[in-house]
Amino acid sequence: MSGPETGDLDAVLKLDDAWNAAYHRRDPAAMASVLADDWVGFFPDGRAVFKAELLEGMRRNPPATLMFERHAARVHGDTAFTRGTLYANGGRVQSFFRLYARRAGEWRAVGVQVVP
Numbered sequence: 001m002s003g004p005e006t007g008d009l010d011a012v013l014k015l016d017d018a019w020n021a022a023y024h025r026r027d028p029a030a031m032a033s034v035l036a037d038d039w040v041g042f043f044p045d046g047r048a049v050f051k052a053e054l055l056e057g058m059r060r061n062p063p064a065t066l067m068f069e070r071h072a073a074r075v076h077g078d079t080a081f082t083r084g085t086l087y088a089n090g091g092r093v094q095s096f097f098r099l100y101a102r103r104a105g106e107w108r109a110v111g112v113q114v115v116p
Helices: 004-025 028-034 051-060
Strands: 035-042 048-050 066-076 079-088 091-103 106-115
Touching (some): 048 051
Antiparallel strands (some): 066 079
């Protein structure tokens, strides 16, 4: 693949890596730059979590050795997704489906679906 799609995929993967790094470092300021203001996450217990709540929760997460494994990434016009698995301290914690959107020329995360 070459052309605009390659540049878009590279931008989304860079943003996805920034999400992982911010989560690993428990850095709400870095995570805030990844997430759109209207970001929403859906968790296995049925809860919907919004940006402010996620950022606040990051401050309370206990330290852990995290590893992210990406299984898929795809761009469809101004929308993209990544799918992966999170491991903490060597054990599988969750799988996730992250949704990204390009708005005013910039990619931002707009949602995530987390499953056990």
